[in-house]
Amino acid sequence: xxxxxxxxxxxxxxxxxxxxxxxxxxxxxxxxxxxxxxxxxxxxxxxxxxxxxxxxxxxxxxxxxxxxxxxxxxxxxxxxxxxxxxxxxxxxxxxxxxxxxxxxxxxxxxxxxxxxxxxxxxxxxxxxxxxxxxxxxxxxxxxxxxxxxxxxxxxxxxxxxxxxxxxxxxxxxxxxxxxxxxxxxxxxxxxxxxxxxxxxxxxxxxxxxxxxxxxxxxxxxxxxxxxxxxxxxxxxxxxxxxxxxxxxxxxxxxxxxxxxxxxxxxxxxxxxxxxxxxxxxxxxxxxxxxxxxxxxxxxxxxxxxxxxxxxxxxxxxxxxxxxxxxxxxxxxxxxxxxxxxxxxxxxxxxxxxxxxxxxxxxxxxxxxxxxxxxxxxxxxxxxxxxxxxxxxxxxxxxxxxxxxxxxxxxxxxxxxxxxxxxxxxxxxxxxxxxxxxxxxxxxxxxxxxxxxxxxxxxxxxxxxxxxxxxxxxxxxxxxxxxxxxxxxxxxxxxxxxxxxxxxxxxxxxxxxxxxxxxxxxxxxxxxxxxxxxxxxxxxxxxxxxxxxxxxxxxxxxxxxxxxxxxxxxxxxxxxxxxxxxxxxxxxxxxxxxxxxxxxxxxxxxxxxxxxxxxxxxxxxxxxxxxxxxxxxxxx
Numbered sequence: 006x007x008x009x010x011x012x013x014x015x016x017x018x019x020x021x022x023x024x025x026x027x028x029x030x031x032x033x034x035x036x037x038x039x040x041x042x043x044x045x046x047x048x049x050x051x052x053x054x055x056x057x058x059x060x061x062x063x064x065x066x067x068x069x070x071x072x073x074x075x076x077x078x079x080x081x082x083x084x085x086x087x088x089x090x091x092x093x094x095x096x097x098x099x100x101x102x103x104x105x106x107x108x109x110x111x112x113x114x115x116x117x118x119x120x121x122x123x124x125x126x127x128x129x130x131x132x133x134x135x136x137x138x139x140x141x142x143x144x145x146x147x148x149x150x151x152x153x154x155x156x157x158x159x160x161x162x163x164x165x166x167x168x169x170x171x172x173x174x175x176x177x178x179x180x181x182x183x184x185x186x187x188x189x190x191x192x193x194x195x196x197x198x199x200x201x202x203x204x205x206x207x208x209x210x211x212x213x214x215x216x217x218x219x220x221x222x223x224x225x226x227x228x229x230x231x232x233x234x235x236x237x238x239x240x241x242x243x244x245x246x247x248x249x250x251x252x253x254x255x256x257x258x259x260x261x262x263x264x265x266x267x268x269x270x271x272x273x274x275x276x277x278x279x280x281x282x283x284x285x286x287x288x289x290x291x292x293x294x295x296x297x298x299x300x301x302x303x304x305x306x307x308x309x310x311x312x313x314x315x316x317x318x319x320x321x322x323x324x325x326x327x328x329x330x331x332x333x334x335x336x337x338x339x340x341x342x343x344x345x346x347x348x349x350x351x352x353x354x355x356x357x358x359x360x361x362x363x364x365x366x367x368x369x370x371x372x373x374x375x376x377x378x379x380x381x382x383x384x385x386x387x388x389x390x391x392x393x394x395x396x397x398x399x400x401x402x403x404x405x406x407x408x409x410x411x412x413x414x415x416x417x418x419x420x421x422x423x424x425x426x427x428x429x430x431x432x433x434x435x436x437x438x439x440x441x442x443x444x445x446x447x448x449x450x451x452x453x454x455x456x457x458x459x460x461x462x463x464x465x466x467x468x469x470x471x472x473x474x475x476x477x478x479x480x481x482x483x484x485x486x487x488x489x490x491x492x493x494x495x496x497x498x499x500x501x502x503x504x505x506x507x508x509x510x511x512x513x514x515x516x517x518x519x520x521x522x523x524x525x526x527x528x529x530x531x532x533x534x535x536x537x538x539x540x541x542x543x544x545x546x547x548x549x550x551x552x553x554x555x556x557x558x559x560x561x562x563x564x565x566x567x568x569x570x571x572x573x574x575x576x577x578x579x580x581x582x583x584x585x586x587x588x589x590x591x592x593x594x595x596x597x598x599x600x601x602x603x604x605x606x607x608x609x610x611x612x613x614x615x616x617x618x619x620x621x622x623x624x625x626x627x628x629x630x631x632x633x634x635x636x637x638x639x640x
Contacts, residue, residue: 064256214245428486
């Protein structure tokens with residue numbers, strides 16, 4: 006019999022599709038819902054990142070004034086002839102088409118296939134157009150500027166939204182000509198920026214410091230944080246006050262947000278927040294005193310530091326050799342950097358130079374001896390020109406001797422023998438303790454980063470041992486008593502010691518900022534009153550007065566004002582040669598000290614400098630200027 010076939014609408018295999026299709030459809034709807042609804046904000050942000058760009062504009066830096074309101078550092082306009090790529094897209098395209106057509110035409114004539122490298126052709130088109138703009142400017146100015154291909158390549162690859170400077174640093178004359186003759190709506194426009202300017206030239210270069218170029222940083226929380234950002238070149242403090250107070254001086258960045266096309270060219274501006282100028286700084290320097298100090302040691306290596314005795318504010322901070330910060334703005338050329346390096350002019354000798362204080366330290370040795378009871382101000386020592394320590398004779402600077410000297414005469418004449426004797430009697434520990442009380446191993450408190458106080462040395466037996474120089478001897482104590490040996494201090498530290506002695510306190514807190522409301526006092530300075538009786542203190546001061554009136558510091562004297570001073574001459578080895586350091590410290594007026602000064606000048610050949618002869622006239626000039634100004638102001 007024939008097989009009978011039967012059909013049915015039911016098919017088990019179809020059930021799989023009936024179940025799977027709705028399930029897959031549900032998954033698809035869910036995924037779309039998740040992306041379109043739950044992740045909507047995320048995709049909006051991604052979209053914005055593709056079509057929006059942020060530009061950060063630097064705010065001008067604040068100004069720096071001296072204590073009397075004289076402008077020491079400001080801003081000057083800096084102009085460049087620039088183009089925005091966005092404004093010259095049409096000329097770029099037209100030049101691209103022309104170059105492409107030329108290649109095709111030449112290939113057709115030669116019967117070869119035209120080879121088009123779009124990237125190279127685009128670059129050539131842009132280069133031709135920009136060179137044409139520079140030629141246009143040259144024809145107006147009668148100049149011969151050329152396109153910097155390296156700058157152009159870097160700019161186009163990473164900074165398309167920012168103006169490309171075709172010609173940087175236009176002179177005032179060039180700016181005036183172009184401002185008058187360039188079309189207002191032309192592709193080349195005058196772009197203005199600021200550069201640091203210094204009305205007093207090189208005055209206080211080390212104290213003021215300099216700036217360098219740095220891409221502008223935008224403050225936290227500014228609009229468009231998530232967007233691709235382009236920054237103009239701003240400025241950042243690299244040394245001195247510029248660095249120490251960079252946060253105050255830095256302006257607030259401006260923000261612009263642009264809509265861009267797929268090629269990165271702008272075609273609409275959504276946000277424009279103008280930059281703001283930074284805050285001003287009033288430093289403690291007195292421009293007149295600073296100028297006198299710089300002139301007094303010009304051509305020498307050295308430093309001058311003048312302090313307000315009450316407040317510790319720095320009235321002058323001189324370091325020579327110096328440099329002109331104008332030469333470092335808006336950038337430092339290799340030639341300028343090399344010159345400054347070769348002259349060793351980067352070093353701020355006032356805060357970074359480390360020197361033995363020499364006989365200026367005898368005032369501290371005297372205080373230590375008086376406090377320990379070893380020194381009686383009226384007791385005398387017979388100086389015969391040398392003092393035997395162990396098997397060695399330690400000389401006095403006057404080889405014939407000073408004869409009988411008490412404390413006052415020992416300070417006035419700077420008698421080494423007197424301090425050898427009492428230094429050995431009181432011991433190195435007492436001298437070290439006094440040096441540390443005066444802060445010769447610690448920070449003065451100045452706000453500048455260029456401060457080498459951490460490398461300063463107050464000698465101790467432990468320091469000598471750690472250096473591998475053997476055990477401490479009486480000779481080390483003798484050297485220490487006159488500020489020689491392992492001692493290393495900065496001129497600023499010595500100036501603070503001088504101010505402290507003038508105010509009869511242990512510490513002086515220095516500051517480079519001027520505050521008209523600032524008051525001194527022991528608590529402010531973190532100091533204690535010197536543990537000297539009035540008679541003992543008077544003996545030290547009278548010894549310093551004698552140094553000016555009849556001793557080694559006579560060149561520091563000024564008419565009408567009593568000055569207390571102490572000279573010093575230290576020996577150092579420089580490049581294997583023994584050289585002299587000429588020191589002097591002083592304060593005045595004696596009756597109520599207002600100003601304290603420390604001066605150091607490094608000799609160039611053996612014997613060409615001494616404290617009284619070399620540093621004394623500098624002290625005189627600074628004090629004379631201070632009291633001349635005071636008299637004018639009082640009148």
